[in-house]
Every structure is written in structure tokens, then in C-alpha cells.
Amino acid sequence: MPNRTEDRAPRLPWAGRSYQIQTAATVISGLGNAGAPIATAFAVLRIGGGPAEIGSVTGARLAATVLFLLVGGALADRLPRHRVMVAANLGNALSQALLAVLVVAGAARLWEIVLLSAANGIALAFFAPAAEGMLMESVDQEGAGRAFALFRTALNSSQIAGAALGGTLVAVVGPGWVLGLDAVALTAAAALRALLREPAAATPPAGPGMLADLRVGWREFTSRRWLWAVVVQYSVVNAALVAAESVLGPIVADLRLGGPRPWGLVNAVMGAGLVAGGLLMVRWQPRRLLLAGTFGILAFGLPAAALAAGAPLALLGAAMFASGVGGTVYGVSWTMALQQEIPAASFSRVAAYDWCGSVALAPVGTAAAAPLAGGLGLDGALWACAGAMTLLSLLVLAVPEVRRLARCAPAAEPAAARRLRVEAAA
Template structure:
């Protein structure tokens, strides 16, 4: 038998045991997480709800995340991160399982869905800052950009399958079974993360500062960098418009014109394919001007809303979602490389919590305003407005000199102990 050419086989010698376990857990939970928003939206529609009800449920989850993120960020710098992630995974599995039972038995009421969505948001608030450090704790710091790109590619690959499968299952067997699968995936991910060895709590002095003092220290780190808070403020508004367009208004367009949950799942899978393509691109491409490249990615976010507003056919909507997915990964990787090289490791989780707060703080407002906006302007004009705001703000942030000037370092600044972190999933 001829010997295999080892130079043609992708080498992952830098990917240690913890990296592989964390990536596998994220893929498992990502399969369900991609289908759950589709299932929840169509469960609400089948209960007789509309844009307002979908907005309330989405907003409740996001508002709970915002309220608890700072506490989650502080705890992530005080406790073993993998234990925090396990607890959050299992808590979210329980909330999704309860929602699945209510939907499957026909007992679901809007207030129950809102409460369980808020519980899910609390779990995310504790999971996200803790998850932020795990990838980089399990690889050599010189491999940080590659590790993040590979991690996101694996996550987004699972979301392609999850979105397509979720839409098909909602159409075939109903949303309750999709929610049940999400609960099972979250429980399995939590079980896998029990085997993680990274993420031990940092050494602390018994007389060290309290949580409020640590949060103030993280706030000083956050506000002292104009490029950081400028991008976060910009992204907070963009994210509100994005969620309003794709989580509230998009399912309505799909229900009215595109054919329901199955085609909506397919276009969400197209976005997942774009996210994967962006990850493969960022494994190879290392842009020097990090935030310029990231802003170019955010400019793609308005394309799905524009095609939905224009009444474009399904293939064109899918192409726009694909382009938006590519832009999302270009932005995500560029942003995390910037944070890795600029933020001290000791304050990273707290700064990440402020980043998350700013990025999602306005999302509940966007979801709550989506239905009145659609009612006042019409569905098409509401989507056009979302697309216009996302595009304009993505251009305006380039007026900040520090955004244009921030460049990639050949090696991490300072001691080299800074991290590149994945967005939690």
C-alpha cells in the first residue's frame, strides 16, 4: 500500500485535547441552536402571534442577557471557566426542554415562552464571558488567529446543518421537536465540557478587590480605548437592526411570500455557509488594518434586509444571506484579533462583558420596535430602514481615526499573554 503524502493532510498539531473537546461541544450545541430560533418563531406564529409577539420573546432573551452579562464577566475572572460553562449549558438545556414540552403538549402561552426565553438569556450571559477564554487557553498564543478561524468554521458548519434541518423539521413534525433536540444538544455539550482541564480560576489574594471594584477596573479598560467603544456603540445599533430584520421581520416575509419555515431554514443555512466560507478565508488572510477589514464585513449585514424588502426571489435572498455570513466571520475574526493584542489578559473577561453588553443592549429595543415600525411604514419600508441604518453606521465608524489606524502586530503586544476569543455559542 503506498504511503500517504503527509504534506497534503491538514495538520492540527497545535490543536490540543481541550481545543478539540471545546470545539466538539460547540458543534453539538450549534446544531440545535441554529434551528431553535426558527422553531420558536413559527411556534409563536402557530399560536396566532405575529411580529409583536416574536419581538417580545426575542427581546426578553436579549434583555436578560444584557442585565446579567457584567455579573457573568466578573465571575468568569473569578471562577474556573469550564465549570461556569457547564452550569450555563445545563441551565439552558432545562429551559429549552420545558419550552419543548409546553409546545408539544399544546399548553404553551406567550408569557411562558417569554419567561423561558429570558431564562435562556441569563444562561447565555454567564456562558459567553466564560467561553471567551477557552479556545486560547488550549492553544499556543501564536496560533490564536488560526485557532479562532478554525473554531468558527466548525461552529458555523454545524449551523448550516442545524438551520436547514431545523427548518425542515419544523415543517415536517412541528417546532416542539426542534426545541427538544436543542435541549438534548445543550445537555450533551455540557457533559462534554466536564472533561475540559483548561480554564482554572486565576490565583487571587484573599484580600483582593471585590466584584464591583473589578467591574470598575474593567470599565476603565473599556472606555480608555476610543476604537473599542466606538465600534461597540456602532455595532450595538447595527445588531439591533440586524436582529429586528432577521429574527422578527424575516420570518413574516418567509411566512407570507417565501413558503414558510422550510425555505427560511434554507436561507439561514446559506448564511451559515457564508460564515464557513468566511472562516476558511480568514485562516489564510491576515489583514493588516484589522478594523477596516472588520467594517467591510459589517457592510454586508444590510444585504439580506434589502433583498427581503425588494421582494427578491429565494435564491437572491440566499445569496445575500451568504454574503452577510462571510462578512460576519471577517468582522468576528478581525475584532477578536484586535482584542487579543490590545486587551490585558487579566481584564479580558470583564472587557468582553462590556463588549457584549454594548453589542446587544439595543437589541431588545430593535425587536420591540420592529412590529410598530412594520405597522407604521409597512413591512418592506421597515426592512429598507434597517438596511439603510446598518450601512450608514458601518461607514460612519470609519470617521474615528483610531479605527482606521489600528493595525495587526506581528506578535501579541506586551508579554504575549493576551487572548483571541471566540464568540460564545
């Protein structure tokens, strides 16, 4: 007679209840979130906006995220992280629903889109550090590589469908309905995340105050040269990436590629690359974590170069695919480095400094996109973005710790931290 306990044991011992719920909720929200940026960009175009107006909308969202990220990180290390995630999801759903109503009714004005995009950015600022800390706590170090790779594969699979569906629906029924679907998806994800249970040991007792918590997080961040060096590098890379793919890309798609449907298609192809990168990282466990991640970032400039060169849709899709693969290689390697090197009690604060630094220059990128295109032309601006991404990815390799930081054997993890993550995965 089979053992009932063995029957109930998960096939993947690190994929406990918390990990499974987080993965399912991320897939649901990812389906809506992938189409929302496409819908927002074309909503702006349909009220007569151009590169400057799209840049202002994207910049408002990013600026709001930067302003509130540190508060979100400190709060997530003081409160149960899943509750912070649920509240952020519901706030985001509300702002998307309001924007959807305005766009469907044909009453949306630019300042309203900017304001609601900023509200989305605030929600992300509270959600992202909590979600990253919760995920890192949900698996132990031994299963971390495969867990993070499968998590990103699930997320990016949903983004393939979401981007393709979003681009098609924008063309067929209009951007407002895509934004409405995003609000529904976010609400469903919030309901699922409400089922999470965070062990009491995972939430440290409140310290003397939030400012003191932020100082502790800052010390953790600045004491590791590999950490702040990669964040500074990625800040510039991300600014160029956002300018190229969120502002200039939709303009090129509208002028040369045929509008939202082909743009949604190549974004879906990039999602396929993200999934392929996840499958690669399930099997490949690079020893030099940051070295592998940096080579992944080198592929980020390919789509901007393809757009600038006037490449046909198939070649642009290939560039987007390669960029997606590189993105997952970087993301999994980076998350593993953080989980291995950062104390569990500081996960969300360090994640907040990471996010804050990584997106700090993105509003500058969106604001500079239109003047850059005006001075250099669309193609010149895209070449400049591709060159900046490639150069910064090479420069960070001059930092010895980036080249040398290696994966540790699971036994090297402190016993208390390992026990905490095992309990969180149960």
C-alpha cells in the same frame, strides 16, 4: 524507529486539548442552537402570534442577556471559566426542555414562552463571557488567526446543518421537537465541557469584590477608543439586524416565501457564507484588523434589502451568503484584536462589556419592529433596517484607531501573557 513524542505532537501546535474540546462542544451545541430561534418564532405564530408577539419573545431573551452580562463576565474572571460554561449550558438545556414539553403538548402560552426565552438569555449572559475568555486563552498569539477562523468554521458548519434541519423539522414534526433536540445538544455539550482543565494560573485570585472587578473591566473598556466605538456601532447595527432577521424575516417568509422550510434554507445558506468566511480567514491574515472587520459588517444590510425588494429566493440566499462571509471576517478580526490588546486576566470582563454594549439596543430593535412595520409597512421597515446597518458601518471608520489598529508580530506580546496562553493550550 519514529520518535514517540513526535508521533503524539499535534499537527497544529496551537490546537491543544482545551481548544479541541471547546471546538467539539461548540459544534454539538451549535447543531441545536441554530434551529431553536426558527422553532420559537413559528411556535409563536402557531398560537396566533404576530410580529409584536415574536418581538416580545426575542426582546425578553435579549433583555435578560443584557441585564446579567456584566455579572457573568465578572464571575468568569473570578471562577474557573469552564465550570461557569457547564452550569450555563445545563440551565439553558432545562429551560429549552420545559418549553419543548409545553409546545409539543399544545399547552404553551405566550407568557410562558417569554419567560423561558428570558431564562435562555440569562444562561447566555453567563456562558458567553466565560467561553470567549476561555477560547482566547487556549491559543497563543502566533496561531490565533487560524485558530479563531477554524473555530468559527466548525461552529458555522454545524449551524448550516442545524438551520436546515431545524427549518425542515419545524415544517414536518413541529417546533416543539426542534426545541427538545436543542436541550439534548446543550446537555451533551455541557458534559464535554466538564472535561476541560483550566490551569491555576489562568484564574486570578479573588479581588476585593465583584464591583471592584467590574470597575477594572470598565477602565480596560473605556481606555481604548477603538473598542467602545466599535461596540457602540455594533449595538445599533445589531438592533437593526435582529429586527430584520428575527422579527420581520419570519413574517416575510410566512407570507411570501412558503413558511419555515425556505426560511430555514436561506439561513443555512447564510451559515455556508459563515463557513466560507472562516476558510478565507484561515488563509488571509489582514494587517488592519478593525478595518477588515468593518468592511465585513457592511454586508449585514444585504439580506434586509433583499427581503424589502421582494427578491426571489436565490437572490435572498446570495445576500445571506455575503452577510455570512462578512460576519466571520468581522468576528475573527475582532477576536484577534481583543486577544492582542486586552490583558488575559480581564478577558471575560471586557468580553462582557463588549457583549452588553453589542446587544443593549437589540431589545429596542425587536420592540420597534412591529410599530415600524405598522407605520412603514414590512418593506419600508426592512429598508430602514438595511439603511441603518450600512450608515453605522461607514460612520465608525471616522475613528482613526479603527482604521489604523494593526496586527502585531507575535514577539510583541508580553512574555507572561504568551506563556499563560501556551500553558492553557496544553
